[in-house]
Amino acid sequence: MVDMTKKRLSVAPMIDWTTTDYRYFARLFNPHTYLYTEMISTGALIHGNRARHLRFDTLEHPLVLQLGGADISEMTQCAEFAQQYGYDEVNINVGCPSDRVQHNKIGACLMAEPKTVADLVKHMQAAVDIPVTVKHRIGIDDFDSYEFMVDFVQTVAAAGCTRFIVHARTAWLQGLSPKQNREIPPLRYEDVYRLKQDFPELDIEINGGIDTIEDIKMHLQHIDGVMIGRAFYHNPYLLAEANSLWNEAAPDAIPKRSEILEQLYPYLQEQIAKGEALPTMTRHYLGLFQGLMGARKWRQALSGKPQLTLEEVKRAADEVLSLNPDA
Structure with a gap:
């Protein structure tokens, strides 16, 4: 070690x-x-x-x-x-x-x-x-x-x-x-x-x-x-x-993706309230589900959209998480 x-x-x-x-x-x-x-x-x-x-x-x-x-x-x-x-x-x-x-x-x-x-x-x-x-x-x-x-x-x-x-x-x-x-x-x-x-x-x-x-x-x-x-x-x-x-190495030392999202959503809400564009922020999060089922649908949901709502982001994430319960 x-x-x-x-x-x-x-x-x-x-x-x-x-x-x-x-x-x-x-x-x-x-x-x-x-x-x-x-x-x-x-x-x-x-x-x-x-x-x-x-x-x-x-x-x-x-x-x-x-x-x-x-x-x-x-x-x-x-x-x-x-x-x-x-x-x-x-x-x-x-x-x-x-x-x-x-x-x-x-x-x-x-x-x-x-x-x-x-x-x-x-x-x-x-x-x-x-x-x-x-x-x-x-x-x-x-x-x-x-x-x-x-x-x-x-x-x-x-x-x-x-x-x-x-x-x-x-x-x-x-x-x-x-x-x-x-x-x-x-x-x-x-x-x-x-x-x-x-x-x-x-x-x-x-x-x-x-x-x-x-x-x-x-x-x-x-x-x-x-x-x-x-x-x-x-x-x-x-x-x-x-x-x-x-x-x-303990399981709780490595955060789940669902836990990452729970912490990310309030940040995004706060930035939106300050006038920041959600698509500009979410372009950085396309790799969150890399290697998991539904990862491509997640990327498609977030990519190339001039308008995007936080609810749409949450729905897209929930879809992937439903396919990967341990994520």
């Missing part, structure tokens, strides 16, 4: 997906995991609707704000916003390979500029009391040697960063879409393990291609944390099953 008092399991930041509505839902499955916002640009926080971007429910803690940016003044200001709003941690995105981040020379592009990232860490940490962490790739384009990653980590760690979340694939900035960058470059888990061996004083987490409880257990034998994105999003009940990592 892995000692989870010294380990971390996280839900990865995913643009358009890890909104507050998804994060609240995810927290109902598991009280232990760290939840991340989607990557939010400094411009959106400084010039946009900051309160809306940074809103969250207190149930979501522990919660990390992931920032996209490279300007020291702007990133420092946004780290201060994170602390003011009550986030537990702020994370610098050094892994996203999209065209938008490349145009702004942020995200994965920053792996080629370890001094810049180190300066960001230094100034952000000086401004806030919450931890400042970095999520990065093992390399970019042809700069994909282990030594390249070590130089990056060493430089940033010297500025005071102690936690690194490593996506175990190289980011190819030319020729591959963000989706392809999550699938085509080969996974090199051994490089992440080696990083932990070479920097035992740092907290090293691993991300990429992990989708089972057994995978999580295997990785935690080598490093300090596991981050999972799409597997948790598409099959959220995996989060419930992950409670077993904390030695919570």
Whole structure:
């Protein structure tokens, strides 16, 4: 059994997906995991609707704000916003390979500029009391040697960063879409393990291609944390099953889907009363019955409808639960 008092399991930041509505839902499955916002640009926080971007429910803690940016003044200001709003941690995105981040020379592009990232860490940490962490790739384009990653980590760690979340694939900035960058470059888990061996004083987490409880257990034998994105999003009940990592194998430690819904309905009612659109929220819940009878009908009931009522959601859920009495 892995000692989870010294380990971390996280839900990865995913643009358009890890909104507050998804994060609240995810927290109902598991009280232990760290939840991340989607990557939010400094411009959106400084010039946009900051309160809306940074809103969250207190149930979501522990919660990390992931920032996209490279300007020291702007990133420092946004780290201060994170602390003011009550986030537990702020994370610098050094892994996203999209065209938008490349145009702004942020995200994965920053792996080629370890001094810049180190300066960001230094100034952000000086401004806030919450931890400042970095999520990065093992390399970019042809700069994909282990030594390249070590130089990056060493430089940033010297500025005071102690936690690194490593996506175990190289980011190819030319020729591959963000989706392809999550699938085509080969996974090199051994490089992440080696990083932990070479920097035992740092907290090293691993991300990429992990989708089972057994995978999580295997990785935690080598490093300090596991981050999972799409597997948790598409099959959220995996989060419930992950409670077993904390030695919570008793039946009542793993919530039933019916219990999740009982807690979700009041939240949805409250958000509707605030003027939020129900279809915008329920798009995150399509995977609730993944693998069960009636799962497809549930997805169909919630998908592609500009108008949706809470009663319709409840009826669709009751139909599936009637087919799966133990769910």
